[in-house]
Structure formats: C-alpha cells, structure tokens
Amino acid sequence: MSVAYLIRRCAQVVPTIIGIVLVGFLLIHLAPGDPVLALAGEHGDQAYYAFMRERFGLDRPLHEQLGAYLANVLRGDLGVSYTHGRPAMEVVLERVPATLLLSGSALVLSSIVGVGLGVFATLRPGGVRDVSITLGALGVYAAPVFFVAQVALLMFALWLGWFPVHGMSGTARAATSVGHVLDVARHLTLPALVLASQEIAAVARLTRSELGEELQADYVRTARAKGAGERRVVIRHALRHALLPVVTVIGGRVGHLVSGAVIVEVVFGWPGIGRLLLTAMQTRNSPVLLSIFFVVAISVVVANLLTDLAYAWLDPRIRYH
Amino acid sequence: MPGSIPASATTDPLRGEAPTAPPVRRRVLARLVRTPAGMVGLALTLVLVAVALLAPVIAPFDPLLPVGAPLASPEAAHPMGTDGLGRDVFSGVLHGTRTSLLVAGGVCALAFIIGVPLGMVSGYRGGLADDALMRFTEMFQVLPRFFLAIIVIAMFGPGLDRLVLVLGLTSWAMLARVMRAEVLSLREREFVEAARANGASHLRILFREILPNALPAGLVLLGLIVAQVILLEASLGFLGLGDPNAMSWGYLAGQAQRFLRVAWWLSVFPGVAIIVAVLGLNLLVDALNDVLAGRR
Numbered sequence: 268m269s270v271a272y273l274i275r276r277c278a279q280v281v282p283t284i285i286g287i288v289l290v291g292f293l294l295i296h297l298a299p300g301d302p303v304l305a306l307a308g309e310h311g312d313q314a315y316y317a318f319m320r321e322r323f324g325l326d327r328p329l330h331e332q333l334g335a336y337l338a339n340v341l342r343g344d345l346g347v348s349y350t351h352g353r354p355a356m357e358v359v360l361e362r363v364p365a366t367l368l369l370s371g372s373a374l375v376l377s378s379i380v381g382v383g384l385g386v387f388a389t390l391r392p393g394g395v396r397d398v399s400i401t402l403g404a405l406g407v408y409a410a411p412v413f414f415v416a417q418v419a420l421l422m423f424a425l426w427l428g429w430f431p432v433h434g435m436s437g438t439a440r441a442a443t444s445v446g447h448v449l450d451v452a453r454h455l456t457l458p459a460l461v462l463a464s465q466e467i468a469a470v471a472r473l474t475r476s477e478l479g480e481e482l483q484a485d486y487v488r489t490a491r492a493k494g495a496g497e498r499r500v501v502i503r504h505a506l507r508h509a510l511l512p513v514v515t516v517i518g519g520r521v522g523h524l525v526s527g528a529v530i531v532e533v534v535f536g537w538p539g540i541g542r543l544l545l546t547a548m549q550t551r552n553s554p555v556l557l558s559i560f561f562v563v564a565i566s567v568v569v570a571n572l573l574t575d576l577a578y579a580w581l582d583p584r585i586r587y588h
Numbered sequence: 589m590p591g592s593i594p595a596s597a598t599t600d601p602l603r604g605e606a607p608t609a610p611p612v613r614r615r616v617l618a619r620l621v622r623t624p625a626g627m628v629g630l631a632l633t634l635v636l637v638a639v640a641l642l643a644p645v646i647a648p649f650d651p652l653l654p655v656g657a658p659l660a661s662p663e664a665a666h667p668m669g670t671d672g673l674g675r676d677v678f679s680g681v682l683h684g685t686r687t688s689l690l691v692a693g694g695v696c697a698l699a700f701i702i703g704v705p706l707g708m709v710s711g712y713r714g715g716l717a718d719d720a721l722m723r724f725t726e727m728f729q730v731l732p733r734f735f736l737a738i739i740v741i742a743m744f745g746p747g748l749d750r751l752v753l754v755l756g757l758t759s760w761a762m763l764a765r766v767m768r769a770e771v772l773s774l775r776e777r778e779f780v781e782a783a784r785a786n787g788a789s790h791l792r793i794l795f796r797e798i799l800p801n802a803l804p805a806g807l808v809l810l811g812l813i814v815a816q817v818i819l820l821e822a823s824l825g826f827l828g829l830g831d832p833n834a835m836s837w838g839y840l841a842g843q844a845q846r847f848l849r850v851a852w853w854l855s856v857f858p859g860v861a862i863i864v865a866v867l868g869l870n871l872l873v874d875a876l877n878d879v880l881a882g883r884r
Contacts, residue, residue, distance in 0.1 A: 286727040287731065290736070294739060294743060298744060405867060409866035409867035410862070411819050411863075411866075412823065413838075414858075417848060417859070418855070418856070420848065421855070522734075526735065529734070530826065533826075547742075548827070551743075553743060556739050
C-alpha cells in the first residue's frame with residue numbers, strides 16, 4: 268500500500284464527515300417548530316433554551332450558525348439530555364461498549380461461520396450440503412432481524428429455556444469476575460447469533476460464488492493437475508483469492524450490522540445504544556438522537572476506511588485505480 | 589458485475605442503434621422462467637403485486653378496526669388470529685403488502701430519478717465532474733439510512749411521505765455507481781462512436797444509445813433496493829415509527845413483541861409475509877442477473 272494512497276483515502280474522510288454533520292444541521296432547521304426544540308429536545312426550561320440559542324448562535328445568520336454547529340459537534344458537544352440530566356454525548360458513549368460487544372461478536376462470528384459455510388458448500392457443488400446451505404442462506408437473508416430475533420427468543424429462551432430471555436447479566440451479580448464474564452457470555456450468545464445470522468448468510472453466499480469462480484481459474488487447474496486433493500485446492504489455493512471481495516463485504520456491512528443491533532437490543536433488552544435510541548425517540552430527546560446518529564455515522568465511515576485500507580494492503584493492484 | 593458488452597454491439601455493431609426492445613425482452617423472460625429460481629422469484633413477486641393491488645377486495649375485514657376477541661388464536665374466521673385489540677391479522681398482513689410496496693415503489697422512483705442521471709453524467713463526462721459526483725455519491729453511500737430515518741421520523745412525526753423521502757434521498761448511491769460503471773464501459777463502444785460520427789448530440793447519445801444498454805443492470809439493482817426497503821420499512825414499523833393510519837408488517841410484528849409468550853401468531857405471520865416478499869425479489873434479481881450476464 269503506497270503512502271500516497273493512504274493519505275488520499277484518509278483525506279476523503281474529511282468531506283464525508285462534514286457532510287454528515289451538515290445533514291444533522293439541515294434536519295434541525297427543517298424540523299417543524301423552533302429549531303431550539305429540535306436542538307435541545309422537549310424537556311428543557313427557558314433558561315436552558317436561551318443558553319442553547321446563545322451557544323449555537325440561533326439568533327445569528329445561518330452561515331454563522333453552521334460554523335457554531337460544526338465547532339460544537341466536532342467537540343462532541345450536542346447539549347444536555349434532560350431525561351438523564353447529563354451531556355447527551357456522555358450518555359451515548361456510555362452505551363457504546365455494550366453495542367460494540369454485541370456487534371463485534373456478531374461480526375467475528377459471521378466472518379468465521381460465513382466463510383466456513385461457504386467453503387463447506389463449495390467442496391461438493393450441487394450436493395445436499397451445497398443446496399441446503401444455499402437455500403438456508405437465501406431464507407435467512409430474506410428474513411427481517413426482528414423476526415429471527417423473536418423466533419429465536421420463542422424457541423431457545425422461552426420454550427427450551429437454554430438461554431436467558433432478557434438483558435446483559437443476571438439480577439444477582441456474580442461473586443467472581445470469571446462468573447460475571449460467563450454470565451454475560453450466556454446472555455450474549457443468543458442475541459449475537461441472531462444478529463450474525465444475516466451476515467452469515469451474506470458472507471456464505473458471497474464466499475460460495477467467489478470460490479466457485481476462482482475454481483475455474485487456470486492456477487486451480489494447475490494445482491489439480493499436480494495432484495493436489497480437492498480440499499487442498501479449495502482451501503490453500505482458491506480461498507485466498509476468493510476472500511478478497513469477502514473482506515470488503517464484511518467491512519461494508521458494518522452499518523447494516525449496527526442497524527440490526529438496534530433491533531436485536533430492543534427484542535432482547537440488551538442495554539446498548541439501540542435501547543437508548545428507542546427511549547430517546549419516544550421522549551423526543553433530540554440531543555441524544557443526534558449524538559447517536561453522529562457516533563454511528565462516523566463509526567461507519569471509519570469502518571469503511573479501515574476496510575479499504577485492508578483491501579489495498581491485501582491487493583496491491585488497488586492503489587492504481 | 590458491470591463490465592458489460594451490450595447486445596447490439598455484438599449482433600450489429602454498425603447499425604448505430606440499440607436493437608428494438610420487444611424481442612430482447614421476450615427472450616429475457618423466456619430465459620428467466622426456465623430456471624427454477626427465476627420461476628419462483630417471478631411468481632412470488634407477481635403474487636406480491638397482486639395482493640397489494642387487491643388488498644381491499646380480498647381482505648375480509650378492515651385491518652384497523654376491532655372485529656373479534658383480542659388475541660384469538662388462528663381459526664376459520666381469523667386464519668391468522670387477532671391482535672391485542674381484536675383486529676384481524678390476516679387482513680392486516682394483506683394491507684401491509686400495500687404499505688410495503690407503496691413505500692418501496694416511492695423510494696425506487698426517487699432513487700431512479702436521482703441515481704440514473706447522476707451516474708450517467710458521471711460516467712459520460714468523466715474527469716473533474718466525475719470525481720466530484722463520485723465523492724458526493726460516496727458520502728450518501730456511508731450515511732446510515734436506518735438511523736437517519738429514525739431521527740427524521742422522531743423529529744418530523746410519523747408518515748409515509750417523509751419515510752419515502754428520507755429513504756429515497758439516501759438509496760440512490762449504489763444505483764449511480766452501477767450506472768456510471770455501465771456507461772464507462774459503453775461510451776467507447778463502436779455503436780456509440782458511430783452515432784457520434786453521425787453527429788448525434790450528447791443528449792441523444794446518452795438517451796438513445798447508452799441508456800437502453802445500461803438500464804438493465806440498473807433495473808436489476810432497483811429490485812434489490814425494493815427488497816432492502818421492504819426490510820427497512822418493516823424494521824422502522826417494528827420500532828413503532830410507521831404511519832399509524834397505514835397497517836404494516838413491521839407494526840404487526842412490533843405489537844407481537846408485547847405478547848410473545850401468549851400469541852406466537854402475531855409474530856410469525858407478518859414475519860413470513862416479509863420473508864416471502866424479500867425472498868421472491870432476491871430470487872428474481874439473482875435470476876435476472878444470470879440471464880443478463882448470459883446475454884452479454
């Protein structure tokens with residue numbers, strides 16, 4: 268990966284982030300009613316509204332307001348969440364670890380299981396395994412996350428009782444830290460599996476089709492001619508090439524994953540930003556809503572950046588584009 | 589993926605015009621129904637559209653009015669049971685098709701109106717305009733649509749119009765990129781050169797020569813956008829952000845959350861409806877992709 272590419276790609280992030288902040292600014296001014304309500308939420312008092320008006324320069328011309336808004340957002344200052352009585356960004360950032368744990372586990376799970384299933388399906392094209400994995404992936408891919416979550420909750424938590432129904436840890440706090448970790452892991456398993464299911468389907472489908480294409484390549488025929496076994500041909504030779512596009516897709520689906528996390532959190536009562544989003548929505552707590560939007564949008568931008576850099580690092584041809 | 593060779597260029601490079609549409613269309617359709625996936629996809633999609641159009645005729649009840657005991661399990665009068673207010677779930681699922689397709693159709697129209705011209709101009713002009721337009725497109729590509737829609741509805745209040753608007757304004761980026769890629773590969777082809785040599789204007793070249801050949805790839809992508817939007821709309825409805833005056837699949841499933849222990853039917857039937865709709869569209873899109881790839 269050339270330094271020039273690295274710098275150019277990182278520089279592209281700047282206009283994107285400014286654009287995202289602009290969207291927030293536009294929303295506040297397009298929303299019906301006084302912009303201060305859209306900015307500060309509906310739970311402030313007159314003194315606070317006056318303070319916010321001053322802070323975001325709401326009585327000054329629009330371009331100055333934009334400047335003030337940009338400066339405040341880039342400092343992470345989006346005002347106070349009145350339902351919490353604390354800065355909104357602080358409230359949101361507190362919830363990030365739980366969501367990160369959930370989405371991170373789902374991302375790792377989907378990469379490993381998805382690629383595994385894709386390879387498994389390719390080993391004998393047209394076989395029972397291939398067809399059932401392909402059909403299963405199609406079905407799961409078409410299912411909305413809340414449906415998978417509800418069905419999983421019904422089956423594995425309510426009927427079979429294998430997993431806890433709600434939350435991130437049991438009511439009685441475990442005495443030891445090891446006990447606590449195990450408790451969280453037990454609560455995490457089902458939501459993470461549900462959240463990963465669609466990504467698993469997407470990754471498995473893509474691995475299957477990329478691998479199928481790679482297997483037509485000349486070098487694969489050479490490897491076969493040299494007497495390499497099918498398993499070795501697929502895993503040692505073709506998979507390395509087929510994984511390149513899979514990497515981009517995994518990275519590119521981070522936004523999708525976080526959206527899914529919101530739904531999964533609501534169904535399983537997982538205490539992350541999704542749950543916070545739902546309550547902020549119901550109480551029209553716009554500082555929290557906008558903080559969540561910025562945190563998610565910027566995470567997605569960074570995830571895309573990292574994916575592109577990883578891709579360029581893996582495939583040196585990319586920098587010439 | 590888009591690295592296409594247009595049909596006309598291979599058959600008759602010097603005619604300088606895309607072949608007339610009907611025979612190609614008929615051939616595509618014939619090839620489509622020959623594969624099981626294409627057949628199933630087409631059938632499911634047609635059923636979906638038919639149900640959406642005929643919902644008021646075939647639904648036995650008004651989906652928004654209580655017509656039976658609350659939380660009645662599925663039986664002859666209410667084949668999918670009733671919800672917490674005693675409303676007929678079957679009628680709700682039928683009417684939900686309408687809401688889903690209405691939103692998806694609106695979003696697609698907006699995405700088409702923005703994405704196709706933008707992608708075509710970007711690919712055709714190239715240079716600085718292309719760079720600027722693509723940076724702009726990338727910005728929209730990374731905007732988290734789902735979160736944006738949540739905030740818009742929280743701030744502006746629920747309604748199908750703003751839902752279509754916010755999803756449409758943020759769903760065109762991929763379409764623009766695909767159209768751009770198609771135009772890039774088409775603009776140097778012989779039949780375009782021929783038209784240019786004949787003194788055709790840029791507009792004429794874009795609309796008469798390039799568009800008919802670039803459009804199939806774009807339309808296939810639109811099918812995927814419809815499927816995505818159906819899922820997005822359902823998720824928003826699930827969170828209680830749908831239009832309260834329009835019955836939707838997501839709203840039904842959101843209600844189910846409260847009664848999960850006692851009324852499985854509230855969750856299962858709307859969920860299955862969504863799976864059928866999205867699966868049908870995905871199968872159709874896959875099959876169309878294969879047919880178009882074969883045509884190239």
